[in-house]
Amino acid sequence: MTLRMELGENGYDIVIERGCLKKAGTLLDLDRKALIVTDDGVPPQYAKTVAGACKAPTVVTIPQGESSKSFPVLEQLLSRMLAAGFSRSDCVCAVGGGVVGDLSALAAALYMRGIDFYNVPTTLLSQADSSIGGKTGIDLDGVKNVVGVFRQPKKVLIDPDVLSTLPPRQIAAGHAEIVKAGLIADAGLFSLYESGEAERDLLTALSRALAVKKAVVEEDEKESGLRRILNFGHTVGHGIESVTGLLHGECVSLGMIPMCAPAVRERLIPVLERLGLPTSVEADPEKVFSALLHDKKAAGGRITAILVEEVGACKQISLSPEALREKIETVVKR
Numbered sequence: 526m527t528l529r530m531e532l533g534e535n536g537y538d539i540v541i542e543r544g545c546l547k548k549a550g551t552l553l554d555l556d557r558k559a560l561i562v563t564d565d566g567v568p569p570q571y572a573k574t575v576a577g578a579c580k581a582p583t584v585v586t587i588p589q590g591e592s593s594k595s596f597p598v599l600e601q602l603l604s605r606m607l608a609a610g611f612s613r614s615d616c617v618c619a620v621g622g623g624v625v626g627d628l629s630a631l632a633a634a635l636y637m638r639g640i641d642f643y644n645v646p647t648t649l650l651s652q653a654d655s656s657i658g659g660k661t662g663i664d665l666d667g668v669k670n671v672v673g674v675f676r677q678p679k680k681v682l683i684d685p686d687v688l689s690t691l692p693p694r695q696i697a698a699g700h701a702e703i704v705k706a707g708l709i710a711d712a713g714l715f716s717l718y719e720s721g722e723a724e725r726d727l728l729t730a731l732s733r734a735l736a737v738k739k740a741v742v743e744e745d746e747k748e749s750g751l752r753r754i755l756n757f758g759h760t761v762g763h764g765i766e767s768v769t770g771l772l773h774g775e776c777v778s779l780g781m782i783p784m785c786a787p788a789v790r791e792r793l794i795p796v797l798e799r800l801g802l803p804t805s806v807e808a809d810p811e812k813v814f815s816a817l818l819h820d821k822k823a824a825g826g827r828i829t830a831i832l833v834e835e836v837g838a839c840k841q842i843s844l845s846p847e848a849l850r851e852k853i854e855t856v857v858k859r
């Protein structure tokens with residue numbers, strides 16, 4: 526199936542189809558120079574397949590992990606394009622998870638004030654969430670995503686077949702973002718998790734999560750209001766991510782728990798446990814709290830967060846630092 530992100534002249538197709546990676550040559554305009562960015566944890570055949578469909582590919586393999594969302598690696602991508610004589614009519618194509626996607630989207634947005642960007646996400650998290658919506662970014666001084674711009678891709682190719690090589694822990698982390706989509710806006714999607722159907726029919730779960738994000742981004746492309754609901758679980762989650770070595774999706778799993786009404790939490794915890802996601806973590810709550818206050822969502826002394834009062838519906842609330850500190854302690858235990 527193909528979803529269309531309706532954003533006027535910034536609109537684009539999101540192709541969700543088993544085996545679509547092999548059709549990159551016809552689905553993407555690769556009859557030009559293309560910087561194909563991947564990382565050393567992504568099986569190399571995926572980037573090779575895209576490169577094989579490209580007239581003049583430059584493949585760059587960056588080190589895997591969040592630490593590649595940095596200025597030195599960004600500069601490396603820009604330098605490679607310059608050295609290979611890229612013009613404004615050439616393109617960048619990410620073949621990897623959210624790290625490769627966020628970083629290379631920013632490189633594409635910056636090179637010569639912006640060239641075309643394609644995303645071929647290869648993790649469940651990036652297929653269900655990060656590859657659409659146009660948020661690009663790198664981290665700075667330990668603060669996540671603090672440097673970046675909004676810029677939409679030209680097209681996104683989601684091939685669930687590439688998930689066959691993804692380790693189970695990464696699959697579970699991806700489910701966290703899909704569960705998030707269900708909790709904030711699609712009660713039926715959440716029910717698919719309660720019945721176990723979501724794992725049996727991943728394509729349906731994936732498409733429903735994308736539909737939730739697409740609808741929100743279409744309403745509020747640059748996060749001036751509604752789009753903040755997608756940050757559900759991320760306020761506390763980012764704090765935990767800065768302090769622990771847990772995966773992004775695992776931190777979202779933890780971050781959602783304190784931001785639910787008790788009745789929702791009772792339904793959520795068994796779902797997360799069954800998926801193999803953490804529901805509590807050993808760390809210093811004080812450190813999580815101070816990391817969180819550095820996060821970009823903390824403004825004017827109070828912290829904006831999203832609360833799910835009933836499954837499928839959420840609202841924005843403003844919390845005092847003390848109230849947030851208490852919430853952290855429901856999942857972060859010394």
Ligand SMILES: NC(=O)c1ccc[n+]([C@@H]2O[C@H](COP(=O)([O-])OP(=O)(O)OC[C@H]3O[C@@H](n4cnc5c(N)ncnc54)[C@H](O)[C@@H]3O)[C@@H](O)[C@H]2O)c1
Nearest residue numbers: 566567589622623624647648650651655660687690691773
């Ligand atoms: N832009 C957004 O809207 C948005 C939204 C959510 C998260 N993010 C960002 O996404 C990042 C997390 O993304 P992620 O969870 O995809 O992590 P990731 O990009 O670090 O990928 C996880 C690991 O899986 C490996 N991998 C990727 N594809 C594989 C495959 N098919 N088979 C085997 N291994 C594979 C990678 O090498 C890596 O080691 C974070 O930086 C987060 O901030 C961005």
